[in-house]
Amino acid sequence: MTITAPARPTVFQGLPKVFWLLFSGQLVNRFGGVVLPFLVFYLTGRGYEAGQIAAVVSAYGLGGLGGQPLGGYLADRFGRRLTLIGGLLATATCLILIGAAGSLAWLMAAAVAMGLAGDVYRPAASALVAETTPPHLRPKAFGLMHWAVNVGAAAAGAIAGLLLAHGFWLLVVLDVTTSVAFAVIVYVGIPAGHDRAAPKSARNGYAIAARDRVLIAALIFLLIGLVLYAQASYALPLALAADGLPASLYGLLITVNGAIVVIFQPLFVAWLSRLPRLPVLGVSMAVVGAGLALTGVADRPWHYVATVVLWSIGEIGMAGFEAALIADLTPDGSHGTYQALYGWTTAIARFAGPAVGAVLFQAQALWWACAATGILCALFAFVLMPAVARRSS
Incomplete structure (x- = not known):
């Protein structure tokens, strides 16, 4: 049989x-x-x-x-x-x-x-x-939550x-x-x-997190990747303006990005969720870096569309795996505060992203910096793997 x-x-x-x-x-x-x-x-x-x-x-x-x-x-x-x-x-x-x-x-x-x-x-x-x-299903779950945000936002805009x-x-x-x-x-x-409240020993999650070196390293890793991704929103319009292209093209590019996420994320997340967290994150951030770096050589609308397709694929790989990585490192009872620290990291990236992008853009170093940052994130993920594996075992 x-x-x-x-x-x-x-x-x-x-x-x-x-x-x-x-x-x-x-x-x-x-x-x-x-x-x-x-x-x-x-x-x-x-x-x-x-x-x-x-x-x-x-x-x-x-x-x-x-x-x-x-x-x-x-x-x-x-x-x-x-x-x-x-x-x-x-x-x-x-x-x-x-x-x-x-x-x-x-x-x-x-x-x-x-x-x-x-x-x-x-x-x-x-x-x-x-x-x-x-x-083992957390990346899929968090990825689908990201998908829900994009679908809802697209309907809201309409x-x-x-x-x-x-x-x-x-x-x-x-x-x-x-x-x-x-x-x-x-x-x-x-x-x-x-x-139910968390056990008393776990209620002060921020004090626990402050002594968690692996968590701090993971948050720094995610912060670098999120500041890199922020350039899709803050530096891309600068590039379009520098090439004399209309603002309506930026609207088209954002629509392309949203369509790619809405259509393909459910398909990608089912496959990617079977893979280890850090390699997926590292490769995805490198893809985002490559897509943004190619913006520096784009000068026609279809060039920009191609770069958006590339970094949108990287975005799909990042979504879900970031929160899942933090969840893997969280002690019992502290998921609220640990996830809040991840959320706070995204808020810092939203504030820091425009300033970093503006300075590097004026220095004509932004697109090279995006490529280098993507590679740095991939290396950072590789370095973190042993420590995260010990925590997850």
Whole structure:
């Protein structure tokens, strides 16, 4: 009698119910994520000057620096489910405050609060994914969460322009409704047992993390890769302008990037999730570096499209594996704070990326630096492999 091996689960099989609830909530929530992307248009329409608008946007970014650390602490101290629900309801409240703010001072205060509240739920969601998903499926789970964000954002962009024409309050209502809907999904679908606090010995996850040399090295590795990837958003427009190409081409390139991620990520993630974390991350960052480096020799629209295809493939390889790597290094009870540190690393990269890109671009060294950074990331991943393997064994 011939015994056949069990078939490997497809990309949409094998993941727990809690994951799919979070996936659905994330998809719904991102579909309503329309207020912040269109806030500048709203403020311009109200007669605010460019400097005042920049102050409001900066206030949001300032609040965002504290959202992930606060969310990580709350998730480990009071429970993932409670933090998720509380963070989403607080986000909905802050969205209403932004829509109702009648002066610049109130707008800035509401923006700070929104930046703080808007990221509180993220470490709790990531902690739940890490804790309820088997380790070998974590890259697939986190990759699909990234996919949900892109699908939801694409749908939101398609409808937001139509709603804005009839009033900014329609965007606020949509955003508030989807945030509350995510909270309801969590409240109804995720068992209350996930509100259990972490053991006392693990509640101060940041103190534990500060002494975790492998984690710190992994975060530095991810930070370098994320600053590299940030150049796709911040340096690419500079290159297009330098070549005298229209801003509409940048919109096309972003659409190409989104289409590649939405179409191919579910296929890639099923294959890549079977491979070791660090080699995938190292190679993916090198591919991103190569794609961005080739931007330096592009001077026609189709050249730019080709480079976007290349670094988009690298983006797919990075998505999911970053959070999964941190989850592998996390001691029991500290998933909230460890995932918050990863989220904070992405926030730092968003702030540092433009400054680094601008300096290197002016020095005419950016594209060479992208190639070198991609190679550095691949080498960094190779060096980290023994330490991470010892922790995971």
